[in-house]
Amino acid sequence: MSQFNQKVYELLIKVPAGRITTYKVIAETLGTKAYRAVGNALKNNPDAPRIPCHRVIKSSGNIGGFNGETNGKEIQQKIYLLKKEGIKIEEGQIQNLPDVLFYFS
DNA sequence: GCGCTTATCGCAC
DNA sequence: GTGCGATAAGCGC
Numbered sequence: 001m002s003q004f005n006q007k008v009y010e011l012l013i014k015v016p017a018g019r020i021t022t023y024k025v026i027a028e029t030l031g032t033k034a035y036r037a038v039g040n041a042l043k044n045n046p047d048a049p050r051i052p053c054h055r056v057i058k059s060s061g062n063i064g065g066f067n068g069e070t071n072g073k074e075i076q077q078k079i080y081l082l083k084k085e086g087i088k089i090e091e092g093q094i095q096n097l098p099d100v101l102f103y104f105s
Numbered sequence: 106g107c108g109c110t111t112a113t114c115g116c117a118c
Numbered sequence: 119g120t121g122c123g124a125t126a127a128g129c130g131c
Contacts, residue, residue: 037114039124064124
């Protein structure tokens, strides 16, 4: 666990409700291009309820590989909640990505 | 639009 | 030291 992972968690925690972010944004915010490392940080996930991995998506606007592989129902429930927040998701694909995408300005 | 290649970080072997 | 993994961007087709 290095500062990289630590940063990823902190950034994720900063993400407000009803908002999501992408691996690209996180990596860029950290000043690196190790997008995959971000995914690793999330899969490590030392604070599951604190680290909303389901809020982290790919730059393409579609959910990552954790969707359906973790618990299916659980992740879908979270997605449903996000949809209620205003995020439009369909089959793991973000419809209004630019509207809900959160950048760590 | 799809597939292959390169870059990059952390972790396991 | 090498390879793999929740990816991304570039290049060719």
